[in-house]
Amino acid sequence: MQKPLLVTDFLDRAREYYGDSEAVVATTGDRYTYDELGERADRFSAALQARGIEKGDRVAVLDPNTHYHLEAAYGIMQLGAVHTPLNYRLTADDFEYILADAGVDAIYADHEYAAAVEAVRDDVPTETFVTNDPAAVDGDWEGFDALIDGAGTDYDRPEMSEDEVITINYTSGTTGDPKGVMRSHRCETLHAYLVTIHQRIADDDVYLWTLPMFHVNGWGHIFAVTGMGATHVCTRGVDAEWILETVVAEDVSYLCGAPAVLNLLIDHYREHDVPTSGANDVRIATAGSAPPEATIRTVEDEFGWYLTHVYGATETGPLVTTSDARRRFDDDSTDRFAVKKRQGLGFLGTEVRVVDEDGEDVPRDDETIGEVVVRGNQVMEGYWEQPEATEAAFSERAEGYYHMGDLATVDENGMITVQDRKKDIIVTGGENVSSIELEDTLFEHPAVSSVAVIPAPSDRWGEEPKAFVVPESGDPDAPGVAGEELIEFTRERLAGFKSLKRVEFVDTLPTTATGKIQKYELRAQEWEDEERMIGEG
Template identity: 70%
Template sequence: MEVPLLVTDFLDRARKYYGDEEAIVATTGERFTYEEFGDRADRVSAALAERGIEKGDRVAVLDPNTHYQLEAAYGIMQIGAVHTPLNYRLTPEDYVYLLNDADVKAIYADYEYAEKIEEVREEVPTETFITNDTDAVSGDWEDFDELLAETEPNYERPEMTEDEIITINYTSGTTGDPKGVMRTHRTESLHAQLVTIHHEITDDDVYLWTLPMFHVNGWGHIYAITGIGAKHVCTRGVDPEGVFEAINGEDVSFLCCAPTVLSMLGEHYENNDVSTEGENPMRVTAAGAAAPESVIEMVEEEFGWHFRQLYGATETGPLISTSATRRLIDEDSEERFALKKRQGIAPLGTQVEVVDEDGTEVPWDDDTIGEILVRGNQVMEGYWEKPDETDEAFSGRREDWFHTGDLATVNENGMVAIKDRDKDIIISGGENISSIELEDTLFDHEAVGDVAVIPSPSEEWGETPKAFVVPANGDPENPPVSEEELTKFTRDRLANYKVVRRVEFVEELPKTATGKIQKFELREEEWEDEEEMVGQG
């Protein structure tokens, strides 16, 4: 029997079996059962339909991790409209591009960010504007709660097929204009099932939202947590004190985040007397970058949480691989932290291979470097109205495989370890140097709070490693370590050709909303006086 896979099934299931169970703990202090959650989503669907939104129309959501975003997402998708979540850390000019690129017909924007949309209102095609606090926003906006109160939860759900586009997720735009990643009911549904399996999500989980919901639909957790009948604990951003309070007060069992969030939590833990768990044991998944081993050790040894690494991309839902491989990691071994930071193995129904320039899989020797390619049901349909970029993403070393641009090795058990982005490999004097290896080494120094390593122009070697370091004391003018000391620190631990030759202390590193360091900004500044942004080493 073939039954279409639809994202609306997730909330439908939760309402049917968990209707009276608590679904959402809101940032406002309100609590909603799954039946109440579903009723509010129905009213969103009805209100949008009354305002002319039809199947296939794009509706944007600009919101931190509140209950409004969850209700808006399902309300949009239940009428077959295309859920288009936006990064709330962008500029008004960025929204002009995104809203026009997707030809967005309606938008819900949280009061804290609606003013950015109001500023460019005349430059976008959007006609319906909804917020959750009209008193805090200038211009003509409808109030979300008032709109729900005056709308009956009656709407006509259109016939939908699993191959239709139901959400567009925009990439971070780290190498140019953001691209709209088109995802179908099928890709979202199967990805959410993979997340549920490999994150071991169960109906008694309490999930804390620290990962942005806009980012690939919160890595699919707006579906997975909902469909399994677990509980959402919402936030308005990452506040370490608030995170620990929520973990204890709501007995949180699971969260996902970037490694930088774990570092923030670690700093707060060291300086305050806090409990790291409530009644439930805690587990955490990190992604966006490989967490330093010292951070993983802190999470497991000090916090008492179970750590796993996720590797992915917006184009893949994002799950490509995970280090959640209990039989391949000896929890009593000294190398367990090194293994847990690896990007890991492919989930069910997914092919992940590391291949050389000819498209041949590299040996599992943990030495030979190749590019990570992916095939799976969770991989995107393509880029919105960008056929050339879509073709490019699925061609190169192998046709019809998604090319990640990430360079990696594979160990004897098939566990992938990223060595660099293709463009981030430093080629110095003909030798390939992994910026990630250098960053991991520098992270081991107690005076280093954050770090990014890029190639810097060198007349002698073509390019040489340079580290941008955020000192642990947060003061780049008076760091607790010198450039010479950090150079020596790397020389004592690495081959001579890998040594960091240059160090610049900075107050912060440029990052995306999900914690990825935007190295291209550092490279552009570093190479602005050069004819091309690559050395000849």
């Protein structure tokens, strides 16, 4: 028997079995059951349908992690329309490009971000504009609550196929214009199943939304948490004091956070010695570059949280690997930190390989570097209206696999460890140097709060490693350590050719909305007077 895999099934299931259970703790202080969340989504569906939105139309959502985002997303998808979440840290020009590129017919935008859309509304195809506080927004915007209050709950849900596109998530556009990643009902559903299994999501979980919902549908948690009937605790941004208070007050059991978020929490904890959990045990997932061992140690040994390191990309669902391989470490042993720093093993049903330039698997020696390629049911259908880019993404080294652009090694157990992005590897004097390895080393120095290492121009070597360091003191003019001392620190711990060559102290590092450091901004700054970068980093 075959039953279509549809994203609408997640809310349908929660309403059927957990209708009177708490679904959402809103940023407004309101609390909604799954029956109430479902009714509000129904009303948004009816309102959109009355304004001409049909199956296949693109509808954008520009919102921090509030209950409105959840209601809008499901209201859109119940019509078979395409949920198109937007990064709220983008500019008006970015929104103009994406809204036009996707041909967005309607948008819901939080009042704090609607002004950037209002600035370009005459230049985009969008005709329906909805916000949660129209009095706070210039221009002609409908209010979300007034809209659904007057809409009723009746709408026509069309017949849908699991192979139809139901979400478009735009990439960050760090190497050109952002690309729309098309995802079908099927790949969203199977990814959510995998997240539920590997992140061990259960109906009694209380999930705190620190990870942006716009970021690949919040790693699929808008589906997985909902489908299991667990509780969403919404936020309007990342504030360390509020997060730790809320973990305790709402008995949070699960959250996600980039290494930068973990550092914010650790800094607040150390300054104020606050509790880190309520009635529930807490587990946290982190992704991107591996957090330093010192960070993992603090989160697990001092906070008492269980940390899992996961890995992926917008194009892959995102999640494709996990470090949560319990047979590979002892919970009471410090050896677990070395395992948790790895990106880890492939998810169920996911083929993760590390291949050389000929597309052949590299040996499992934990030394030979190749590119990570992935094949699985959670991988995208392709880029929106970009067939050539789609073909290139699946064919460079290994035909039929999505190419991650990350360089990694594989150990004897098949666990991968990302060494660098292809563009972040530093080629100095003909040797490849991992910026991640250097960053990890520098994080061990007590005067370093945050760091990014990039290739910098060198007359002698072509390029050489340079570190941008946020000092623990917070003051780049009084960092509490000399640059030469940090250089020597790396020289004592790494091979000579890998050691740091230059240091610049800064007060902040550029980051994405998900807390990932934007090295391309630092590279552009460092290489602006050069014709090209030797390693093309």
